[in-house]
Amino acid sequence: MAARILHRLRDALGGGRGRDLRAGGGGAEDCPESSELEDDTEGLSTRLSGTLSFTSREEEEEEREEEEGGEDGAGEELGQPPPPTGAAPGAEDGERGAAAEHPGSGLLTRQLQELWRRSRGGLAPQRLLFEVTSASVVSERSSKYVLYTIYLIHSGRFDKAPAAIARRYSDFERLNRRLRCRFGCDMAGVAFPRKRLRRNFAAETIAKRSRAFEQFLSHLHSIAEIRRSPEFLEFFFLQDLRAAQRLTCTGMYREALAAWANAYRLQERLGAGGSGRFLLTLAGLAVCHQELDELGEAHGCCEQALRLLEAQGSHPLLGPFLQAHVHLAWKVGKDKRRSEARLQALQEAGPPLQPQPTLRECLVREPLG
Structure with missing residues (x-):
């Protein structure tokens, strides 16, 4: 059944190309359906990608009426293009009935429509993200330390010129100490990466601290008094x-x-x-x-x-x-x-x-x- 539906979708998307091949006595029916499914699944997925659209309730009803009017398959025999959405022309009644047994599909569509409208209207909340983009070991005459580069990025927005800072562990530690002196209660639940006696310059340690600093800054920014x-x-x-x-x-x-x-x-x-x-x-x-x-x-x-x-x-x-x-x-x-x-x-x-x-x-x- 699944292979048959897939075959009809291919015909609908191909604009009748598969039917012409079958009429000419070649190709599709000479091969088993299983081989078609294995060989062309990736191509079919590519053609099906991006077909999700948001329509109003009136448009959905019009499309449903068009599908019901085309159940006899007359439009397909005349070589007309398939309906824009819905089941493929000539689908069996049992297959369409199975789709109608899921009343939640309309609700999902309405939820997607509402989410899309809210995002188009700029109502979706934006957050400030802190991302450690690089970390480099710096050696000076009397010291050696890791310098972390942090980008400040607004979610959902493209920054042509992003804001960036470069800070070392001691800078983060000083900020943590100052904030705990002033905001003891608020800082009680904020974790801070501890110092290590060895392997401070190991790649694993630097990677873990990078993620910890991102979470540390995000947590601080989520507290109104602190930010x-x-x-x-x-x-x-x-x-x-x-x-x-x-x-x-x-x-x-x-x-x-x-x-x-x-x-x-x-x-x-x-x-x-x-x-x-x-x-x-x-x-x-x-x-x-x-x-x-x-x-x-x-x-x-x-x-x-x-x-x-x-x-x-x-x-x-x-x-x-x-x-x-x-x-x-x-x-x-x-x-x-x-x-x-x-x-x-x-x-x-x-x-x-x-x-x-x-x-x-x-x-x-x-x-x-």
């Missing part, structure tokens, strides 16, 4: 901010831009876009873009920062951002009247004859402990 804490957030981007600040101060703007950009991506994925560190990151991006004569990108960074500062009456970076935005808007030919009015109001409200520091001066002065 919003400075200890957790700065574990990811504070090193990049320090390196970017140092490179900016020494005039290495291209290298600094890469560090500022990675810190920006890390904060964005961690949901830290409203913090003071994020505004400092935008200032660093604006300064480096401007120094590299990328004025459009610098202007965009200033605009994003001013949108974040819209609801704040005063902020140490508000004046420098307004000043930079006015200058850059004039350079790129954008409207600067609103920023000029805000800057004038800010200057009138403050102490007289006190010049605003530039964004670069703010970057140099900002302590990053």
Whole structure:
């Protein structure tokens, strides 16, 4: 029975090619059905792949009526194409009755439709994934350690420029110790890989620690109080901010831009876009873009920062951002009247004859402990 159904599916998908061969006296009927099943199972699976479709209840009823109207096989004899879905033309009544005995099939289709609609509407929840993509043994003059590279990835989203960090065991251990001091109850159920006296650089040990660090970060991120804490957030981007600040101060703007950009991506994925560190990151991006004569990108960074500062009456970076935005808007030919009015109001409200520091001066002065 199964071989007969499979044979009819092949005929339906082949558009009558099998019937022409049988009419000509060759091929299919000269060979046993078992040999056909063994020889062509892979090809048939390929042709059947991707045939799942989501249809409404009305469409299902119309297709069912078409199948019932074609039970005599007249459409097949006239060489018409087979119905788009359902059993093959000319199927026996007993075979169609067996399919009708499963009322759960319609329910499954509706469940798939609902899942598809929810995913199309962006209602499916997204999670932040932590993936150790590589681990390398680093040997220095007085020490030897393993450096783990971790990517931060949003599930269900393709990242053209993923956010990445490189941390060693001591960095994870320091984070674990700080969090246990502040969040003792929440950290009670969080496991942390212990130190080993030997075989720390064995491939098996590194692989196990890589998976353990992924689970460790995922568990921490699942706890709301911890994932919003400075200890957790700065574990990811504070090193990049320090390196970017140092490179900016020494005039290495291209290298600094890469560090500022990675810190920006890390904060964005961690949901830290409203913090003071994020505004400092935008200032660093604006300064480096401007120094590299990328004025459009610098202007965009200033605009994003001013949108974040819209609801704040005063902020140490508000004046420098307004000043930079006015200058850059004039350079790129954008409207600067609103920023000029805000800057004038800010200057009138403050102490007289006190010049605003530039964004670069703010970057140099900002302590990053």
